[in-house]
Amino acid sequence: MNSDANPVLTLALTFALMSLFAVGGANSAIPEMHRVAVDVHHWLTDKQFTDVYAIAQLSPGPNVLIVTLIGYSVAGLAGALVATLAMCVPTALLALFVSRFLARSSHTRWPSIVQTALVPLSIGLMGASGFILARTSDRTVVAVLVTVCAAVLASVTKLNPLWMLVAGGCLGFAGLIG
Amino acid sequence: MSSDLPSDLSPAAAAASDHSTSVSNPPSLLRLFVAFAKMSLAGFGGVLVWARRGIVDEHKWMTADEFNETFALCHFLPGPNIVNLTFVFGSRLRGLPGSIAAFSGLVGPPALIMVVMGALYHRYGEIDALRRILSGVACAAIGLMLAVVLRMMMPLFKRRDVIGLLTLVATFIAIGVFRLPLASVLLVAIPLSIAVTFAMRRKEAA
Numbered sequence: 001m002n003s004d005a006n007p008v009l010t011l012a013l014t015f016a017l018m019s020l021f022a023v024g025g026a027n028s029a030i031p032e033m034h035r036v037a038v039d040v041h042h043w044l045t046d047k048q049f050t051d052v053y054a055i056a057q058l059s060p061g062p063n064v065l066i067v068t069l070i071g072y073s074v075a076g077l078a079g080a081l082v083a084t085l086a087m088c089v090p091t092a093l094l095a096l097f098v099s100r101f102l103a104r105s106s107h108t109r110w111p112s113i114v115q116t117a118l119v120p121l122s123i124g125l126m127g128a129s130g131f132i133l134a135r136t137s138d139r140t141v142v143a144v145l146v147t148v149c150a151a152v153l154a155s156v157t158k159l160n161p162l163w164m165l166v167a168g169g170c171l172g173f174a175g176l177i178g
Numbered sequence: 179m180s181s182d183l184p185s186d187l188s189p190a191a192a193a194a195s196d197h198s199t200s201v202s203n204p205p206s207l208l209r210l211f212v213a214f215a216k217m218s219l220a221g222f223g224g225v226l227v228w229a230r231r232g233i234v235d236e237h238k239w240m241t242a243d244e245f246n247e248t249f250a251l252c253h254f255l256p257g258p259n260i261v262n263l264t265f266v267f268g269s270r271l272r273g274l275p276g277s278i279a280a281f282s283g284l285v286g287p288p289a290l291i292m293v294v295m296g297a298l299y300h301r302y303g304e305i306d307a308l309r310r311i312l313s314g315v316a317c318a319a320i321g322l323m324l325a326v327v328l329r330m331m332m333p334l335f336k337r338r339d340v341i342g343l344l345t346l347v348a349t350f351i352a353i354g355v356f357r358l359p360l361a362s363v364l365l366v367a368i369p370l371s372i373a374v375t376f377a378m379r380r381k382e383a384a
Contacts, residue, residue, distance in 0.1 A: 019257045026258045054316035059295055060222050060288050062288070084285060092277070095251070095257065095263075117371040124353070128354030131355075144317075146318055151322070152321075168315045
């Protein structure tokens with residue numbers, strides 16, 4: 001694929017299309033972002049992709065802003081802007097349109113059926129996201145332990161997730177992650 | 179509800195007045211922008227909690243039920259949920275300009291931070307200490323994502339929803355292991371899953 005001809009245009013088309021398939025939110029689309037950015041277009045290496053994910057998690061704001069970083073890596077400021085808008089605006093307009101439509105018509109049971117049908121898909125996609133990122137990231141026993149501890153702590157306690165990210169960063173800095 | 183909106187509002191707000199909202203005096207575009215920027219900048223690892231706090235508790239722009247309903251709608255539609263929610267919400271208060279103001283607040287300031295972080299990463303990303311730190315952060319961040327997956331799976335286990343769990347595992351394998359393109363997987367999986375859910379509902383009802 002000749003993606004170098006106009007990277008900004010490629011970004012716009014890629015993320016606009018991807019957003020339409022992001023059922024259950026931005027984290028469900030991470031496997032697709034990885035496939036497109038690392039395997040198809042070679043915009044980022046595997047390690048750079050997990051770094052970008054880590055930076056996005058460390059920063060405030062909606063999870064979707066990982067595309068801002070990917071866009072920036074590909075084409076600087078213009079890339080960041082275009083990737084962000086392409087990922088957000090088409091589906092937001094769709095949501096606006098559907099919400100107006102539903103406000104006018106009587107509520108049917110379709111939204112509930114569609115939602116029930118989509119939930120397992122979006123959980124499966126998020127699980128795949130974790131798996132794909134972990135294949136690059138969790139290469140040592142300590143690294144796996146950090147992932148498992150963060151998963152357990154976040155499941156059973158109300159601890160602010162930021163502390164787990166900081167703890168992971170400290171262990172990494174100490175050279176324990178590998 | 180919507181009918182008690184004062185008539186001297188901007189045309190944009192009047193255009194949105196056929197939607198249910200509990201606000202009788204919608205905030206200005208600037209206030210919308212600032213409110214969403216605040217929620218967004220407070221939200222590390224997800225903005226939803228802060229959006230609920232800001233919209234329902236602090237500003238009382240929506241009741242808890244209205245918020246849940248709007249979020250449910252935005253959750254089943256594709257795309258980043260919180261962005262969808264912001265757009266729909268902004269339009270209910272102030273029409274399309276309201277959507278744009280809220281969206282700019284939600285995405286603008288943190289996107290600027292992202293760009294700065296991206297620039298720093300490009301400049302210093304090769305430094306060994308930074309690479310090690312990011313590796314550690316990534317490990318923890320993956321754990322957090324897995325926690326969300328576990329929490330979302332619990333209701334399926336409790337309901338003994340075998341079909342749901344099979345769908346989940348099939349999606350995981352297709353995308354995570356075989357690395358198939360998202361679009362082709364979902365074009366098969368979504369209609370199939372909807373058909374099965376619909377059939378199950380009819381069976382239950384019968």
